[in-house]
Amino acid sequence: MSDFLKLEKLTLNYGGPTPAVENLDFSMQASELVALLGPSGCGKTTTMRAIAGLMKPASGTIMLDNRDITRVPANKRGVGLVFQSYALFPHLSVFENVAFGLRLARVSSADIKRRVDAVLASVGLSHLADRQPRELSGGQQQRVALARSIVVEPKLLLLDEPLSNLDARLRLEMRSELSRLQDELGITMIYVTHDQAEALALADRIIVMREGRIEQSGTPEDIYERPVSIFVANFMGFENCFELTGGKLKGIAPAGFETGSAAGIAWRPHAVLLGQGAHKGTVVGASYLGQVVEYLLSTPLGDIKAEALASAPRHGMGEEIAFDLPQAGAVLLARR
Amino acid sequence: MRFAGNTLLTLVLIFLIGPFVIICIAGLSGGETLAFPPQGLSLRWVQRVFEIESFRSAFWLSISLAIGSTLLALILGIPAAYALDRYNPPMAETIRNIVTAPIIVPGIIVGLALLRHLVVPLGIPITLALIIGHTALLVPYAVRVVSASLINLRTDVEEAAVMLGATRLQSFFKVVLPNIRSGILAAFIIGFITSFNQVPISLFLTGPGITTLPIGMMFYMEFNFDPSVAALSGLLAIMSLAIVMLAEKLLGLSRYV
Numbered sequence: 001m002s003d004f005l006k007l008e009k010l011t012l013n014y015g016g017p018t019p020a021v022e023n024l025d026f027s028m029q030a031s032e033l034v035a036l037l038g039p040s041g042c043g044k045t046t047t048m049r050a051i052a053g054l055m056k057p058a059s060g061t062i063m064l065d066n067r068d069i070t071r072v073p074a075n076k077r078g079v080g081l082v083f084q085s086y087a088l089f090p091h092l093s094v095f096e097n098v099a100f101g102l103r104l105a106r107v108s109s110a111d112i113k114r115r116v117d118a119v120l121a122s123v124g125l126s127h128l129a130d131r132q133p134r135e136l137s138g139g140q141q142q143r144v145a146l147a148r149s150i151v152v153e154p155k156l157l158l159l160d161e162p163l164s165n166l167d168a169r170l171r172l173e174m175r176s177e178l179s180r181l182q183d184e185l186g187i188t189m190i191y192v193t194h195d196q197a198e199a200l201a202l203a204d205r206i207i208v209m210r211e212g213r214i215e216q217s218g219t220p221e222d223i224y225e226r227p228v229s230i231f232v233a234n235f236m237g238f239e240n241c242f243e244l245t246g247g248k249l250k251g252i253a254p255a256g257f258e259t260g261s262a263a264g265i266a267w268r269p270h271a272v273l274l275g276q277g278a279h280k281g282t283v284v285g286a287s288y289l290g291q292v293v294e295y296l297l298s299t300p301l302g303d304i305k306a307e308a309l310a311s312a313p314r315h316g317m318g319e320e321i322a323f324d325l326p327q328a329g330a331v332l333l334a335r336r
Numbered sequence: 337m338r339f340a341g342n343t344l345l346t347l348v349l350i351f352l353i354g355p356f357v358i359i360c361i362a363g364l365s366g367g368e369t370l371a372f373p374p375q376g377l378s379l380r381w382v383q384r385v386f387e388i389e390s391f392r393s394a395f396w397l398s399i400s401l402a403i404g405s406t407l408l409a410l411i412l413g414i415p416a417a418y419a420l421d422r423y424n425p426p427m428a429e430t431i432r433n434i435v436t437a438p439i440i441v442p443g444i445i446v447g448l449a450l451l452r453h454l455v456v457p458l459g460i461p462i463t464l465a466l467i468i469g470h471t472a473l474l475v476p477y478a479v480r481v482v483s484a485s486l487i488n489l490r491t492d493v494e495e496a497a498v499m500l501g502a503t504r505l506q507s508f509f510k511v512v513l514p515n516i517r518s519g520i521l522a523a524f525i526i527g528f529i530t531s532f533n534q535v536p537i538s539l540f541l542t543g544p545g546i547t548t549l550p551i552g553m554m555f556y557m558e559f560n561f562d563p564s565v566a567a568l569s570g571l572l573a574i575m576s577l578a579i580v581m582l583a584e585k586l587l588g589l590s591r592y593v
Contacts, residue, residue, distance in 0.1 A: 054495055075498045087496040090489075091514040100510075101500035145496075152500060 002066060003027035004188055005051070005156060010060035012046050012212075019058065020046045021212040028205070031186045035203035037193060037223075039235070043212040044192045048158050051190065052081045065155055080154030084161040086145040088133040094120070094144050095129040101152035119151040122181070139170045146178075150185065157189045163198060175201055196236055200224060208232050229335040230264040238266035238331065239305040264333035267325055269294055272306035274315075277324025283315050297323065356573055363567030370563050381567040391568060394552035397463075398532055401548060405470035406478075406527035410520060412471070413478025418512070420479070421486045432479075439476045443536030446473065451540040462543040469537045474527040481526060485519025486512075525583055529576055 005028045012021040021043040028034050036044040049055040051062060053074030061070045069077050088097050095116055102112045120126045123143040133141060142162060149157055162178070163171045179202055182189060193199055199206050200220045208215045208223060208231075216228045227233040230241045242265050270292070281297030281304055288310065295315060297304040306323060308315075315321055358372050366376030385391060416435065420428055438446060447469065455465040489512065497507035513520075538548045547555070549572075557565050 052499060075501050075503055079499065081499040083492050083496060085490065085492055087490065087492040089493060089511055104501040104506065148500065
């Protein structure tokens, strides 16, 4: 089976001294949902704009459905884009916003009515068809933007941080709704985000980007459990990352296990054992997180974040406690 | 303090509206000369306005000139404003300043320059010369006012249209224009009134037999000192007011300007 979308040696440049994206290669299958994940400035949005056709690549090719679209104008690519700001047309009603693409395609008005009604029903907005965009809440505007993009049945749908302007509860709701729509419609989607939880929850595959290059690509499990670098580990919630030099942890040798040629080693806060072990640290911070309490320890190794069950006896500020960094919870990182 | 504020407000209002009221009343005079307070009230000078042939032809020239040159200024100014705002061309600031120059340079100089260096050497007919002069005067207003409403329209809305299959041109006509409609209307009204009341440039560019209304009124007053000019001024003021009120009624202008 050939790749549905394929980027080859894609280099994107805003005219600065270094390209925003350099020699990017990746491919995805039809009906896959891929998340482009990374901090701001990593080139994920730039990559998305290039796939959309809103930005010309300096070099490289983009193939979509066995067709070279590198030079195809944005409006002829069959690619949909949901903007972070929603970008609804302020002068048109919800119905007309959604109908916009169909009207351009000269679909008959009976078909427009049928298709717009259907898509509005599927995002639960049938009752708001006659409203103006400014009368809607953020979540409703988000749904209109989504409906507007899927009604024209794009081959590929790009979503640019679609949930970042919503509050936490709405974000969860929209996340499961996106998931449902993707299952129902089987649209191939690229989801751009800086939120690792969103990427983990939605994506079939995650591509972590850093400074215009792909840092790691894999299933959510791969990325979450087996990060390849200190950068990815930090991004995926390994709060305790250490560089290794010659297989040794700075100052202290990791107690009794093989690090091989790894460049780094990392523990999540819950993997750190408190109250026993060879290391000692002073509590300099404690945050109650509901189920657990997260402690910040000042230690000779540097700052360590550790979690303990909230039901366990609490440690006070300034208290010196022993802790262990066990092999069981450790992840070895191949690169910095 | 409150009393002082109210007094000041009243004085400002009198200062703003006073001349208008005086002109209107003077135009309703029953006497033979322009005077305030008028000698008796009558509509004879209002009636007289419509009988003066030079006023009638000048009125229609002024109206057509105002509409024509404002439309031309918009056709030139809207793309200019769009390009300045969206493409941020090199020297955008310089271009903006040059575009604004006709507002800063006194009209009398613009008129003289147009006459000496464009109209006379090229033998341009009077009507065309007037259209050129007025359009040049109005382009800055069009660019300024349209720019202001373009700034409020985010560029990603246009990109959204493109992603839904629109060409750049379609996205301009279907998304940009409808959203800056009120700015365009405001520019049209400002342009229309500016052109209609324009004296210094027109002074140089009008010629025998072809004259705009304000110039016609000036010449008329040099030879006839009767209240008909006041009556006409009152009528014009009412016309301007009616245009603005109609626009307000139709499009809720005050929401945007």
